[in-house]
Amino acid sequence: MYEQFKRGIIYSAMGKYSIVLVQLLVTAVISRILTPAEYGIVSAVNIFLVFFQLLADFGIGPAIIQNKQLTRKEVDSIFSFSLYIAVGLSILFVFLGYPMSLFYGNEVFIRISMILAIAVFFYGILVVPQSLLLKEQNFKLVNLTTIAGAIVSGIVSIILAFLGFSYYAIIIGNTAKAFTMFMVFYLKTDTRIKLKFSWAPLRKIYAFSRNQFLFNFINYFSRNLDNLLIGRYLSSSALAYYDQAYRMSLYPNQVLTSVVTSVIHPILSDYVDEKERIKRVYLRMSNLLATLGMPLSVFLFFTAEEIILFIFGLQWDGSILTFQILALSVWIQMIVSSTGGIFQSGNRTDLLLLSGILSTIFNVSGIVSGILMGQIEFVALFLVIAFALNFLQVNYLLMIKMFNDSLLPFFKVLIKPLILALIQVGAFLLLPDLPFNLFINLVIKGLVFVVMWIGGLLITGEFKRLLNEVRTAKD
Numbered sequence: 001m002y003e004q005f006k007r008g009i010i011y012s013a014m015g016k017y018s019i020v021l022v023q024l025l026v027t028a029v030i031s032r033i034l035t036p037a038e039y040g041i042v043s044a045v046n047i048f049l050v051f052f053q054l055l056a057d058f059g060i061g062p063a064i065i066q067n068k069q070l071t072r073k074e075v076d077s078i079f080s081f082s083l084y085i086a087v088g089l090s091i092l093f094v095f096l097g098y099p100m101s102l103f104y105g106n107e108v109f110i111r112i113s114m115i116l117a118i119a120v121f122f123y124g125i126l127v128v129p130q131s132l133l134l135k136e137q138n139f140k141l142v143n144l145t146t147i148a149g150a151i152v153s154g155i156v157s158i159i160l161a162f163l164g165f166s167y168y169a170i171i172i173g174n175t176a177k178a179f180t181m182f183m184v185f186y187l188k189t190d191t192r193i194k195l196k197f198s199w200a201p202l203r204k205i206y207a208f209s210r211n212q213f214l215f216n217f218i219n220y221f222s223r224n225l226d227n228l229l230i231g232r233y234l235s236s237s238a239l240a241y242y243d244q245a246y247r248m249s250l251y252p253n254q255v256l257t258s259v260v261t262s263v264i265h266p267i268l269s270d271y272v273d274e275k276e277r278i279k280r281v282y283l284r285m286s287n288l289l290a291t292l293g294m295p296l297s298v299f300l301f302f303t304a305e306e307i308i309l310f311i312f313g314l315q316w317d318g319s320i321l322t323f324q325i326l327a328l329s330v331w332i333q334m335i336v337s338s339t340g341g342i343f344q345s346g347n348r349t350d351l352l353l354l355s356g357i358l359s360t361i362f363n364v365s366g367i368v369s370g371i372l373m374g375q376i377e378f379v380a381l382f383l384v385i386a387f388a389l390n391f392l393q394v395n396y397l398l399m400i401k402m403f404n405d406s407l408l409p410f411f412k413v414l415i416k417p418l419i420l421a422l423i424q425v426g427a428f429l430l431l432p433d434l435p436f437n438l439f440i441n442l443v444i445k446g447l448v449f450v451v452m453w454i455g456g457l458l459i460t461g462e463f464k465r466l467l468n469e470v471r472t473a474k475d
Contacts, residue, residue: 015143086124
């Protein structure tokens with residue numbers, strides 16, 4: 001298992017880091033061309049694109065990875081089913097532009113939906129080929145393809161933005177990405193399309209995929225209701241400021257957590273009956289993520305202004321306070337995002353679904369409360385509170401309901417990471433105001449963070465323990 005994780009993490013890290021770098025570079029360029037209002041339109045339509053991607057997946061992807069008895073013929077039948085679903089959803093998306101235009105009071109969504117319908121189709125039919133590659137643990141090809149898709153999307157978007165295509169630049173770039181990824185996945189898996197499909201393979205994965213789909217469905221609304229309501233009841237500019245801040249708060253997850261979480265389910269699914277082994281992996285992973293995430297949350301809180309203005313430009317100052325608030329939840333999101341693969345690996349998508357329902361209740365309550373206050377900063381504040389509550393409930397379900405243990409072993413692995421975070425707080429509170437430009441200030445604060453983090457690791461003994469973890473990982 002160690003070698004599997006090692007190989008998977010290496011390729012996953014390569015993919016995630018490259019994609020984040022490409023996204024940051026593309027965003028840094030385009031955010032200086034498009035206005036926050038134009039970005040707000042893209043953010044609004046992306047809410048519906050993500051929802052249709054969710055519908056297209058239908059929980060099929062994780063179910064294919066989990067089920068080791070599916071034959072190639074059965075997988076081809078499932079792929080044919082996904083093709084019909086993708087066609088239907090893309091047609092539906094074409095007409096979705098009309099109610100969207102009424103909801104947001106802008107007819108531009110009618111034309112946008114016609115273009116993005118193509119992306120919906122390709123995102124829908126790439127689910128099965130991509131899942132097959134993940135099931136085979138071909139992390140190298142999956143990540144290289146994802147990088148290629150991000151690069152294609154970035155090049156197309158930047159060129160079109162310079163040519164004056166406004167928000168269409170990003171939309172067409174996204175469509176190019178979906179097409180690129182599908183073509184590679186399809187050709188590399190030799191998947192067969194048939195006009196007829198059998199319901200038997202679908203019934204074979206139904207129980208797992210149903211709970212997975214319902215969780216994804218519920219989680220979608222808990223994660224996207226904020227953008228939906230901000231775009232409707234505040235303004236496109238407010239949505240753009242909020243969306244940029246929120247996406248920046250997710251980058252640590254993409255860079256640090258998803259490197260590991262993307263390989264958890266494909267690998268640990270082989271150990272479905274070894275709950276103790278899965279628990280041991282989760283506790284080790286939680287400790288590592290907290291060791292990185294808690295100090296990082298402090299750093300992002302104290303460098304919010306430099307990060308936002310340096311990356312996006314001076315016109316995005318409206319995102320600073322929102323990002324600062326959301327930064328407090330970065331470590332929470334890093335740990336919680338790893339739990340889905342743990343539930344899946346233990347074949348407990350029923351608990352995953354329950355966790356999703358509770359998460360939705362907390363998130364929706366927080367979002368609505370923030371909207372009623374009338375400012376994106378309050379939306380961010382109440383969301384952070386909701387994330388904290390979700391952190392407690394998801395670990396209760398894991399440690400007590402799935403592993404038949406208590407919460408004590410989990411909270412023990414968070415003690416030293418908390419000390420590391422407090423050391424960072426003290427360092428930044430003592431740091432005087434820096435009189436230099438944004439970049440120099442950011443570099444200085446970054447050096448303070450690294451020095452204090454390494455010093456904290458040595459003081460708490462975590463540095464030695466992490467080295468021992470690496471040496472004993474084979475066990």
